[in-house]
Amino acid sequence: MSxxxxxxxxxxxxxxxxxxxxWVEKAFFTKYMVxxxxxxxxxxxxxxxxxxxxxxxQGPLAFGAWLIGISSFPSVVLHLMILGAALFHTITxxxxxxxxxxxxxxxxxxxxxxxxxxHWVAAAVLSLLVLVLFIVL
Amino acid sequence: MSExxxxxxxxxxxxxxxxxxxxxxxxxxxxxxxxxxxxSVLEGLTYIKDHLDGSVSFRWSCRMxxxxxxGMQINGEPKLACQTxxxxxxxxxxxxxxxxxxxxxxxxxxxxxxxLEKLTAIKPYVIRDQDKPLEEGEYLQTPAExxxxxxxxxxxxxxxxxxxxxxxxxxxxxxxxxxxxxxxxYNMDSRDQGVDQRMEILNMEEGVWGCTAVGACSEVCPKGxxxxxxxxxxxxxxTLDYTKMNALRKFIxxxxxx
Amino acid sequence: xxxxxxxxxIIGAGxxxxxxxxxxxxxxxxxxVALISKVYPMRSHTVAAEGGSAGVVQDHDxxxxxxxxxxxxxxxxxDQDTVDYFVSHCTREMTQLEHWGCPWSRKPxxxxxxxxxxxxxxxxxxxxxDKTGFHMLHTLFQTSIKFPSxxxxxxxxxxxxxxxxxxxxxxxxxxxxxxxxxxxxAKSVIIATGGAGRVYQYNTNGAIVTGDGMSLxxxxxxxxxxxxxxxYHPTALPRIGVLITEGCRGEGGILVxxxxxxxxxxxxxxxxxxxxxxxxxxxxxxxRLSQAxxxxxxKGRTVETPLGQAVLLDLRHLGEKKLHERLPMICELAESxxxxxxxxxxxxxxxxVHYTMGGIRTGVTTATxxxxxxxxGECSSCGIHGxxxxxxxxxxxxVVFGKQAGSHAAExxxxxxxxxxxxxxxxxxxxxxxxxxxxEREKGERLANIRNAMAETMEAGCGIYRTGEGMQxxxxxxxxxxxxxxxxxxxxxxxxxxxxxxxxxxxxxxxEVAEAMAxxxxxxxxxxxxxxxIDGYEKRDDQDFLKHSLAYYNPSGAPRIxxxxxxxxxxxxxxxxxxxxxxxxxxxxxx
Numbered sequence: 001m002s003x004x005x006x007x008x009x010x011x012x013x014x015x016x017x018x019x020x021x022x023w024v025e026k027a028f029f030t031k032y033m034v035x036x037x038x039x040x041x042x043x044x045x046x047x048x049x050x051x052x053x054x055x056x057x058q059g060p061l062a063f064g065a066w067l068i069g070i071s072s073f074p075s076v077v078l079h080l081m082i083l084g085a086a087l088f089h090t091i092t093x094x095x096x097x098x099x100x101x102x103x104x105x106x107x108x109x110x111x112x113x114x115x116x117x118x119h120w121v122a123a124a125v126l127s128l129l130v131l132v133l134f135i136v137l
Numbered sequence: 138m139s140e141x142x143x144x145x146x147x148x149x150x151x152x153x154x155x156x157x158x159x160x161x162x163x164x165x166x167x168x169x170x171x172x173x174x175x176x177s178v179l180e181g182l183t184y185i186k187d188h189l190d191g192s193v194s195f196r197w198s199c200r201m202x203x204x205x206x207x208g209m210q211i212n213g214e215p216k217l218a219c220q221t222x223x224x225x226x227x228x229x230x231x232x233x234x235x236x237x238x239x240x241x242x243x244x245x246x247x248x249x250x251x252x253l254e255k256l257t258a259i260k261p262y263v264i265r266d267q268d269k270p271l272e273e274g275e276y277l278q279t280p281a282e283x284x285x286x287x288x289x290x291x292x293x294x295x296x297x298x299x300x301x302x303x304x305x306x307x308x309x310x311x312x313x314x315x316x317x318x319x320x321x322x323y324n325m326d327s328r329d330q331g332v333d334q335r336m337e338i339l340n341m342e343e344g345v346w347g348c349t350a351v352g353a354c355s356e357v358c359p360k361g362x363x364x365x366x367x368x369x370x371x372x373x374x375x376t377l378d379y380t381k382m383n384a385l386r387k388f389i390x391x392x393x394x395x
Numbered sequence: 396x397x398x399x400x401x402x403x404x405i406i407g408a409g410x411x412x413x414x415x416x417x418x419x420x421x422x423x424x425x426x427x428v429a430l431i432s433k434v435y436p437m438r439s440h441t442v443a444a445e446g447g448s449a450g451v452v453q454d455h456d457x458x459x460x461x462x463x464x465x466x467x468x469x470x471x472x473x474d475q476d477t478v479d480y481f482v483s484h485c486t487r488e489m490t491q492l493e494h495w496g497c498p499w500s501r502k503p504x505x506x507x508x509x510x511x512x513x514x515x516x517x518x519x520x521x522x523x524x525d526k527t528g529f530h531m532l533h534t535l536f537q538t539s540i541k542f543p544s545x546x547x548x549x550x551x552x553x554x555x556x557x558x559x560x561x562x563x564x565x566x567x568x569x570x571x572x573x574x575x576x577x578x579x580x581a582k583s584v585i586i587a588t589g590g591a592g593r594v595y596q597y598n599t600n601g602a603i604v605t606g607d608g609m610s611l612x613x614x615x616x617x618x619x620x621x622x623x624x625x626x627y628h629p630t631a632l633p634r635i636g637v638l639i640t641e642g643c644r645g646e647g648g649i650l651v652x653x654x655x656x657x658x659x660x661x662x663x664x665x666x667x668x669x670x671x672x673x674x675x676x677x678x679x680x681x682x683r684l685s686q687a688x689x690x691x692x693x694k695g696r697t698v699e700t701p702l703g704q705a706v707l708l709d710l711r712h713l714g715e716k717k718l719h720e721r722l723p724m725i726c727e728l729a730e731s732x733x734x735x736x737x738x739x740x741x742x743x744x745x746x747x748v749h750y751t752m753g754g755i756r757t758g759v760t761t762a763t764x765x766x767x768x769x770x771x772g773e774c775s776s777c778g779i780h781g782x783x784x785x786x787x788x789x790x791x792x793x794v795v796f797g798k799q800a801g802s803h804a805a806e807x808x809x810x811x812x813x814x815x816x817x818x819x820x821x822x823x824x825x826x827x828x829x830x831x832x833x834x835e836r837e838k839g840e841r842l843a844n845i846r847n848a849m850a851e852t853m854e855a856g857c858g859i860y861r862t863g864e865g866m867q868x869x870x871x872x873x874x875x876x877x878x879x880x881x882x883x884x885x886x887x888x889x890x891x892x893x894x895x896x897x898x899x900x901x902x903x904x905x906x907e908v909a910e911a912m913a914x915x916x917x918x919x920x921x922x923x924x925x926x927x928x929i930d931g932y933e934k935r936d937d938q939d940f941l942k943h944s945l946a947y948y949n950p951s952g953a954p955r956i957x958x959x960x961x962x963x964x965x966x967x968x969x970x971x972x973x974x975x976x977x978x979x980x981x982x983x984x985x986x
Contacts, residue, residue, distance in 0.1 A: 004831040006396035008575030009890035012157035013240035013248045018306050026213075029303060032351050096350055099366035100373055107281040109288075157891050175635065175702060175732070187843035191895040192887035196438075198601035201637040201728060203529055204438045220731055242572055243892035249435065253549070261537040263496040275493040277505030283498060290498055290530070294437050319537075326496060 035092045041085035044078075094119040145171045148227050150181055152193060153234035155241045163234075163241060166190075172223040178231065179207055179218040182245075195245035202359055205295035209245050210234045215300035215357050237300040238309075252296055255312050259320035259338055264331025282327045282391055289322035289367050291360045298354035298364055304347055311347040312338065314354035314364035321367035324374065327391035332374065340375040348372075396823055397577045398816070401429035401546070403804045404566045404581035406553045406608055408432035409439030410528070410793035411772030411800070412587035413535040418801020420542035426805055428545045429579050431568050433552040433603065433897070436536045440589055440601045441793065444528025445640035445724065447520035448790035450485035452509055456517040458482045465788060466966045468514040468680050469752075469781020470924035471941065472621065474962040477759045477778040481788075481795055488794035489521050497534040498523050500721075511645045511673055513786045514680035514973070518673075520787040525640050525724045531790060551577075552897055553607060555826040556584060556768070557819045558615045563767040564814040567826040571897065574890030576830065578823040582811040583767045583804040586612055587797070590751035590773035592625075594909040595857075596850035598748040599631045599638040608774045610904035612755045613911065617764045618945040618957070620776035621753035622908070623916035623926045626784055627859050628749030629684035634702040635732055636747045639725055641786040644677040646721055648710045650684070651741070652696040658706070662687040664974040679973040682783040682925040685746035689859045698743060705743035714738075746859060750789065752780040752925065753912070756945065761800040767807060771800040776943075778962065782924020833899050839884025842895070845876050846902050852876075853909055857916050862930040866917035870953060873910045880906055911946040911954050918956045919944060937968050 023029040048070065055066040069075065098115035147169050155163040168189050170181045179197055186193050196206040200219045207218040212232050223231060239247035269276070298314035305311045320339055324332045339345050348368045355365040370389070377386050403419050405412050408430050416430045432439070451461050461482040466473045489507075493499055499507045500522050512520040523530035539545055550571040557565040557578070566579040591606030592598040613619050629650070630639040644650075647670065652658045657676065660667045664679040664687075671678065688706060691697050697704040710718060710725075715738045718726055722737070729735045729742045755763050755770035757777045763770050771777075772793050779792060849872075856869030880903060887895040921936035922928050941961055946954040 004827075004834050004890075006576045006827055008570065008573035009158050011242065011573055011891060013242055014155055014157070014163060015240045016163075016237070022303060022306065028353060028356065029351070032303075032353075036349070096352070096365075096369065099350075099363070100369035102285065102366070102370065104281065104284050107279070107284055109284055156889050158889050173701075186895070187841075191842065191885060192889070192893075194887075194892045194894045196434075198434065198438050198603050199440065199443045200601065200635070201443060202731070203526070203724070204440075204442050204601060206434070206438045243889075246572075246892050253435070257540050260540075262541050263494070263538075268494055271487055271490045271494065275490055275499070275507050278501055279505040280501050280503065282505070283501065287498060290533075291526075293442075293529070294435075323496070326498075328494075328496060 035089065038085040038089040041082045042089060045082045045086070090123065094123075146173065146227065147171050148181070148223050149230040150185065151230055151232045152185075152244065154193070154244055155235075156192070157243060165232075170223070172227070174222075174224050176223045177219050178211055178216075178221045178223060178233065181223050181231070182218060182233070193245070194243045203293055205293035208236050208295040208297050208300070210237050210300065215297040217295060217297070217359050220359060236296055238302070238306045239296070239299070249296070251309060252294075252299065252313070252315070255316040256294070256319060259312070259316050260331060260335055261319045261323060263323065263326065263329050264334055265328070266330055276328045278327055285391055286322045286325035289318045289325070289362055289364075292318060292362045292364075293360055295359065297357045297359065301353035301357040303351055303353065304349060308343075308347065310343040312341075312344050314368065317345055317348070317371060318362055318364035318367035321371050324371070325391060332386075332390060336375065336378050339371050340379060345371045345375055396820065396827070397575065398820070399429060399577060399579045400427070401579060401581045402426040402808045403583045403585065403801075404429045404431060404579045405585045405587060406431050406566060407439070407587035407589060407772070407774070408436035408536075408547065408549075409587060409589055409772065410441035410532055410535055410790065411797045412439075412585070413532070413539050414794045414797025415585045415587060415771060415801040415804070416545045417535070417539055417542060418798045419805045420544045422802050422805035424542070424544050426544060426808060429548060429581060430539075430545055431548045431551045431553060431566060431579065433550065433571070433607070435549050436539075436547070437533060438603070439532060440604050441528045441532040441790070443599070443601060443638060444531075444790055445525045445638060446642040446645070447510060447512060447522035447527045447787040448485075448489055448531065448794075449512070449515070449519050449785070449787040450489045450521055450791060451482065451519050452486060452507065453517060453519065456519055460516050461485070461519060463966060464515050465779060465785055466781070467969070467971050468785040469779070469783055470935065470971060471937070471963070471966070471968040472624075472781030472923060472943065472961055474758065474778030475964040475966060476962050479964070480759045481779045481792065484795045484798075485791040488798060489791065492531060492534055492794060495534050495538045497530050500524060510642065511671065511678060513641050513644065513678050513684075514674060515785060515787075516673055520645065522642060525642050525722045528790060531793075552900070553588070553611065554830060554900065555822075556611050556615050557822050558765060559815055559818045559822070561766065562811075563765055564819050567823045569830070572892050574893060576823070576827050578819060580814045580816060580819055582808045582814055583769070585761075585800045585804050586755065586768065586770040586774055587772045587800070588774045590754070591905065591908045592748045592751060594849060594853050594905045594912070595625070595748040596847075596854040597634065597636050599628055599636050600749070605901040605905050606751075606774070606908035607901065607904045608770065609754055610907045612763060612765070612768065612770060613907060613946070613948045615765060616948065617768065618756050618947050619753060619908070619911045619954075620756040620943050620945055621782070621915070622751075622912040622946055623857075623919050623944060624752035624780075624782050624924055625748055625857065625912065626681055626750040626752060626925050627685035627746035629681055629688065629746050630708055630744040631747035631749070632702070632728070632732055633700055633705045633743055633745050637728055637732055638749065639708060639728070639742060639744050640722070641681075643708060643710055643722055643725060645671070646710075646713055646717065647671045648677065648708050648713065650677050650744075651707050651709055652691050653698045654696065658691050658696065659684065659687055662690065666974065675974045680783055680971070681786065682927070683973065685859050685925075686927055688746050700743045702743070703745065705745045707741035708744045709741040710737045711739065711741065750784055752776070752782065752784050753915070759799070760803050761796050762803060767811060769800045769804050771796045782926060830896070830900065833883065834885065834888070834893075834896050836882070836884040839882045840879055842883060842885065842899055842902055845879055845883060846905070849873065849876055849906060849909055853913070857913055860927050860929045861916060862928065863917060864930070866913055869913045870910065870917055873906060873913055874953065877906050877910065907948070914953050915944040915946050915956060941968060
């Protein structure tokens with residue numbers, strides 16, 4: 001060690017490198033990355049639907065072909081994966097929703113759980129409505 | 138630390154040491170420390186410094202989780218050393234290193250300049266067009282009006298949230314959870330009129346939009362501040378501002394002080 | 396050596412230091428303020444204060460009431476002119492804090508709420524849940540950011556004052572993260588470094604409460620006043636020392652011994668009911684409650700816990716809703732550190748050193764004996780606390796006298812002569828050499844050994860009850876420890892963030908302050924407030940000891956003790972009466 005002068009020593013702060021596997025090592029972060037990944041599936045589904053819409057504009061034959069295409073076994077498997085991803089996305093999305101919409105009754109904050117449940121109820125009601133309309137129409 | 142009993146339990150504490158004048162990089166060092174059910178990790182560290190190795194440097198003060206000094210990575214998780222107990226880890230080892238995502242100044246001491254700059258930049262004080270004279274007394278604020286901001290005022294500036302946040306890890310420009318929560322605390326205080334002045338820094342890429350709702354910050358916060366919620370709420374305010382739909386802000390923002 | 400010029404240098408960035416800085420900035424934005432603190436401001440020990448800050452607001456309350464409570468609480472050792480100034484400015488200063496955003500707890504109508512506190516006849520304690528100090532400190536720190544004239548020097552450790560020509564000229568401080576020693580030139584210096592509770596073994600204080608500023612002023616000739624008066628807070632967690640606020644008792648908490656008996660009624664604080672009742676039982680003054688514990692312990696009626704003897708603070712009857720709303724931090728602390736949920740179990744507590752009534756002698760202007768040097772907060776003795784401080788007067792003191800210190804320092808600077816840089820630099824060189832001597836010493840005594848010996852002897856000889864023999868032994872032990880300290884060495888030879896070296900310097904400060912405490916104590920041959928003797932001097936002696944003690948630094952031994960009159964205006968010493976009928980606290984007053 002050098003002599004004790006008024007100048008002190010030179011600092012040398014050390015930056016620890018971030019490991020590329022940061023999201024693999026903690027379950028919390030892995031879950032987060034999977035959640036983010038669901039966007040790929042949701043995006044994919046939008047493309048499939050867009051394609052279907054386009055085929056619809058091309059006439060009944062084209063649309064019919066598209067329908068047959070998405071009914072194939074690999075497509076069904078893909079759609080099941082997309083459904084799983086969408087559900088996971090919905091669960092995580094609904095869990096975060098109350099954070100952005102703080103509700104208050106008098107001087108009490110409405111806890112997050114009832115708001116999450118409210119989202120599921122609303123989702124269920126809307127899904128039922130869509131299903132009924134689909135059957136009826 | 139009281140005198141040891143005859144069958145004193147001990148635990149291994151490993152500390153990531155770093156002395157910039159002599160070390161090229163940090164190195165682990167191990168110590169054997171006596172403990173009982175009430176011994177905190179902080180007490181373990183002060184035992185080491187008093188009796189085993191005086192050269193271990195760490196910040197601490199209040200010992201009751203309110204000053205925010207003693208944040209560190211304990212077995213990989215950002216925690217307050219005064220509120221973490223050695224009994225939780227026994228018979229395993231306790232590995233302690235400086236708070237993640239910050240540069241190490243020395244041993245368990247991190248460089249806090251960036252954090253302080255961000256805390257300062259968000260204008261963390263009441264902004265009003267006009268302040269009424271003190272003789273007229275306090276601004277009235279009902280318990281109901283305190284609810285929207287009170288939670289976000291509990292931050293002890295311990296920086297555990299910055300350690301947990303992967304966005305901050307990957308990008309040091311990100312304003313970060315505590316600073317953004319503090320901005321929101323003032324935005325939602327009925328006595329404040331400064332939301333427009335804070336909007337620029339909030340609405341930046343490095344502001345609230347740097348957050349992707351990972352939520353790790355709220356998980357590790359020792360005071361239940363829930364910075365993630367503050368940030369998501371700020372995103373709505375920010376969106377309304379960006380789309381010039383500020384008239385809708387009245388549903389979210391508190392009334393100005395009466 | 397780097398030289399930094401300022402108009403006002405402030406050592407300490409807690410509640411008092413920050414309020415002073417803001418006061419200077421508001422008085423004159425053209426003045427440069429150097430705010431020097433050995434920790435980041437939000438770490439200052441103000442943050443740990445829980446219960447509240449006093450200020451008269453209720454229509455049926457009055458400044459006279461606050462005055463009377465404070466003077467009798469202080470066992471008539473208070474300077475009554477200063478108390479008058481204090482009580483008449485509390486409410487204004489706390490309203491100022493409210494305007495700055497402090498989240499005081501409110502009544503349903505939106506007005507600030509007040510609660511009952513120990514030794515106070517009428518509710519006047521403003522509170523922010525049970526984290527008042529935290530909220531006050533953060534409000535002050537965040538507000539201070541508004542003022543560009545305040546330049547902060549965070550993590551700079553004050554090593555000495557510069558005094559010359561009988562006045563202050565600056566501060567020498569070490570930048571902790573480089574070890575660089577720097578000279579701050581300033582015509583005026585405000586010391587706001589807090590108390591010295593860490594000289595005792597068990598205390599509620601944080602690591603940083605080591606009497607730094609007290610020792611610096613003392614060494615430069617400013618007397619330390621009333622150092623024998625050290626407050627034991629009646630309720631802190633055993634061994635750990637974490638504070639359990641008086642607010643618990645303000646909300647109706649009770650203290651029972653191992654037989655479940657509310658023992659305070661045996662010590663002149665009863666009758667036990669109706670409860671809660673101001674100035675009675677658990678809302679008596681702190682010194683009386685701590686003394687009662689000692690007596691109970693002697694009689695074998697305290698509770699044995701793994702962390703030592705204790706009594707039980709029972710909050711169960713308050714109910715979960717009120718506990719979580721009014722005392723949330725207490726619930727967390729009890730759970731975290733004792734594994735006790737106050738909703739279902741009583742909390743073991745015991746008296747623990749908490750506050751230093753004594754300090755650098757000042758008055759209503761906060762000026763010390765050294766021109767240009769001001770002292771404010773727990774490091775000072777401005778005359779309002781006397782022999783025993785009432786809870787919630789200390790937080791109020793920070794802002795009332797913080798404003799005074801800043802205003803007066805700013806005023807002083809206007810007419811003060813320029814500082815003498817040449818002399819200052821030379822003195823700074825001496826400071827550097829002294830620190831270097833400790834830093835470079837090859838072999839010597841371990842810090843912790845001396846520190847623990849000091850803490851043990853203070854606890855033993857200068858505790859709740861004292862004897863001449865015990866106090867003298869403490870004085871002798873401290874003298875021996877000061878000798879041993881001359882040979883203290885630190886193993887850490889580095890410069891970057893060398894906290895071992897800082898702890899060594901702090902130990903030097905603590906030994907000086909401890910010696911002033913013990914010497915003042917052994918010389919006070921009476922019992923008053925928190926200085927209680929059981930060796931023939933059990934009574935208060937207004938004839939010979941209705942006076943302040945003054946400890947003057949003596950470089951070659953124990954301090955020279957002198958005395959000065961107490962300023963008594965309209966409240967003549969009387970018996971301190973607590974208990975009795977009092978006023979039942981109405982539930983609805985504190986919704």
